Amino acid sequence: METGIIGLPLSGKTTIFNALTGLSAETSSYSGGKKQLNISEVTVPDERVDKLTELFKPKKKIYATLLVKDIPVAFDTQRGILPSSLGEIRNSDTITIVLRAFEDRSIPHPLGEVNPARDFDKIIESLIFSDYEVVEKRLSRLQREGKKNDREYHILEKIRNKLESGEVAGPDFLNDDELKVISGFRFLTIKPLLVVANLGEDKIELKELKDKTSELGLSLFPIRGEIEMEISQLPPEDQKDFLSDLGIEEPALKRFLREVYKTLNLISFFTVGEDEVRAWSITRGSTAQKAAGRIHTDLEKGFIRAEVIRWDELLELGGIHEAKKAGKVSVEGKEYIVRDGDVIVVRFNI
Ligand SMILES: Nc1nc2c(ncn2[C@@H]2O[C@H](COP(=O)(O)OP(=O)(O)O)[C@@H](O)[C@H]2O)c(=O)[nH]1
Ligand SMILES: [Mg+2]
The missing domain is CATH 3.10.20.30 (Beta-grasp domain)
Incomplete structure (x- = not known):
């Protein structure tokens, strides 16, 4: 299981990555700052694994895992996120879109004002544009080879029409058979999306963004990026108090994982034995x-x-x-x- 984090420069992608993983990858307060790929495998806490481990006393206890990737994106105010920098997330099972929803005068926004709804549109456009290029290229190739009646051609046409209308297809647009035919292209716009609003101290208006996400059937996941990052770096026993002071019940990772499981429609099953007790995630x-x-x-x-x-x-x-x-x-x-x-x-x- 893998999720790739994308977003505009300085939206707090690396901050969110840190909040989720408890790591301290370097963040940057200016555009053109440190650009590296951050990767971490986080375990999915599951008390069922703990209890089964008590019973079987295996040599190994293995939780399900989620690979989290923080992608350095190349951004252009005209063209959006450049397709070339999105290649890294084509293998991800879900895409996590981080939107800046914090005010901070000392940190410039690449598009001027803080406006998460606009940024969301920009990012969706970038995903669409990136897939559109792939679809077009393949369609004209099939055409050249006289394969316009192939199943693949029809499915790709269906995707192209969807993209041309300015919409992402989403995971339910194609059936399993169709998905199999085009799986090699690893389209971004058919992956399930998770939208994170990176909140700061001040309340900012999220209504327009909420309308947009719910129109696409996506839920909006709020994280207090900077402060939750700091908390995630504390010893686990101290985290709870700091979080409850903020009115937050559980660490960002736990909340996030629940959202990932929901978005990907995942359930867990277990294998047990003397060697290992292990959790596996699989689609419902x-x-x-x-x-x-x-x-x-x-x-x-x-x-x-x-x-x-x-x-x-x-x-x-x-x-x-x-x-x-x-x-x-x-x-x-x-x-x-x-x-x-x-x-x-x-x-x-x-
Ligand atoms: N005030 C405030 N600053 C934040 C918050 N989240 C991130 N930042 C700052 O925004 C800047 C960009 O964050 P970073 O995670 O590097 O963004 P990235 O370019 O998207 O990876 C850094 O200076 C962060 O400290 C937040 O919730 N509040
Ligand atoms: Mg970063």
């Missing part, structure tokens, strides 16, 4: 066979059956063997739809 609605493939491609190919038990029942009964005796382990075929909280043992033959 996935089959047992696909879940097996998350663990290892061999398990997907040679899938025979899955033995499934709810994590809390397993905990209560005290082990797989006991759960089997109690008749709580169900035997499921490859089409079984995995539920959040399932513990799965995959039987396979390769």
Whole structure:
């Protein structure tokens, strides 16, 4: 799982990256300052993993992870974010758009006034422009090769029409089959988007931005960038008090991860044993066979059956063997739809 952070220069991308990861990557208060790619893998806290670990006492305890990338973007006031600098996020599963929603006279805004709704439009335009280039190039190539009747051509045309209307397609625009055909292009405008408003001390008007995001079915995620970054760098036991002083219940990362899971429609399943207890994230609605493939491609190919038990029942009964005796382990075929909280043992033959 991976999310790439983008936004205008000086919007607080690196600050948000730090707030989420607890790191202290260098921020900059002037355009043309430090431009480097920051990457961090954060673990997804999950008390179910902790409890299963207490029961199985495995050698390793492994949480699901999220890779967070802070991309140095090249920005031009006329053209927006340059497509060349967006290549780095084509592999991301989601894009996190950071919008400046703090006032600070000492930090220039590349477009003058602070106006997150305008910035949001700019960024969406940049994503659209970047994908449009890719679509056009491919379409004219297919045309040259006389492949106008190919399925790929029709799907790309559908995307082009959408982009021409000035809209992002979003993850529900194409069905799974169509997505497979064009997956190689890694379009930015069909990725789920997460919109972060980087708030400062002063209240600023967010109504226009909220209208825009909700029109696209996106939720707006507020972070008090600078101060939450400082808090994330404190020892965990001190963080809670500082946050509650601000009226914030949980650290930025925890709130953010929930939003990522929601946006990507993810659930967690678990594998247990003496070697490791491990959480895996997978799209809601996935089959047992696909879940097996998350663990290892061999398990997907040679899938025979899955033995499934709810994590809390397993905990209560005290082990797989006991759960089997109690008749709580169900035997499921490859089409079984995995539920959040399932513990799965995959039987396979390769
Ligand atoms: N006052 C204030 N300054 C902020 C806030 N978030 C970021 N900054 C400052 O804005 C500048 C740009 O931040 P940075 O994270 O480097 O932006 P980036 O260019 O988008 O990565 C830095 O000087 C930050 O300290 C905030 O919430 N309030
Ligand atoms: Mg930066």
